Amino acid sequence: MRVMGVDPGxxxxxxxxxDSGPGRKVVPVAVTVVRTPLESDLALRLMAxxxxxxAWMERHQPEAVAIERVFAQHNVSTAMGTAQxxxxxxxxxxxxxIKVVFHTPSEVKAAVTGNGSADKAQVTAMVTRILGLDAPPKPADAADALALAICHSWRAPLIDRMAAAQAQAEEVKRRYEARLAQQRKVVRP
Known part of the structure; x- marks a missing residue:
């Protein structure tokens, strides 16, 4: 599966x-950091x-896009920009x-390091190790984007199995309720 990881900002x-393969094999394809000038208009920055x-989606054709879910930050304007x-x-x-999936920072940290409270240095070190990179990705936003893609590559099979199980359970429930409704019609005079 090809996954695009996004550390929004x-x-x-x-x-x-x-690209992910059998087991937990993950191979890096590309990574970059998009920068926008602080002095530019918000709408122009979002457009950039x-x-x-x-352009990345067009070039790399991902099957899924994994985006970091923003839930809280100390600076409200930073959180707003990140969410936007x-x-x-x-x-x-x-x-x-393209399927879009949001992962919380703690989900990403837990998937990549085994510790949902890991710091940026630990995440970067594990991303470097998992992907077999010669040097840690820089800046941290690049490492975080790779961590998101790794996280989704590893979690997607479980997420898909859980969704299939949920759909199957809902279908069983629907059939059961239909059978009960049919039996009630038969019992009534």
Whole structure:
């Protein structure tokens, strides 16, 4: 499976692409960081992020886009910009029919390091090791984007199995309720 990992941000937005294979094999394809100038208008910055992400989707043809879910940050304006950048990328992927999945930072850290509270240095070290890189990806946004892609590559099979099990359970429930409704009709005079 080919996964595009996104560490969203307005000033720096990490984009990565990995290919995953059997087991936990993950191979890096590409990684970059999109930068937008602070002095530019918000709409223009969001457009620049969206344009870069769309170009990556076109070039690399991912089957899924894994975006970091923003849930809390100390600086509200930073959180807003991060969420907006993730949003425009999610829309760009959805328009192309690419599956979009959001992962929390703790999910990513747990998947990559085994510790949901790992620091950036630990995440970067494990990304470097998992992908067999000669040097740690820099800046941290690049490493985080790769970590998101790795996380989704490893979690996707479980997520898919859980969704299939849920759909199967709902179908069994629907059939059971239909059978009960039919039996009630038979019992009534």
């Amino acid at each position: 307005l000033t720096r937005c990490g984009l990565s692409v990995v 992020v969206a344009d870069a992400a769309e 950048a993730g949003g425009v990328i999610a829309v760009a992927a959805a328009r192309r029919g």
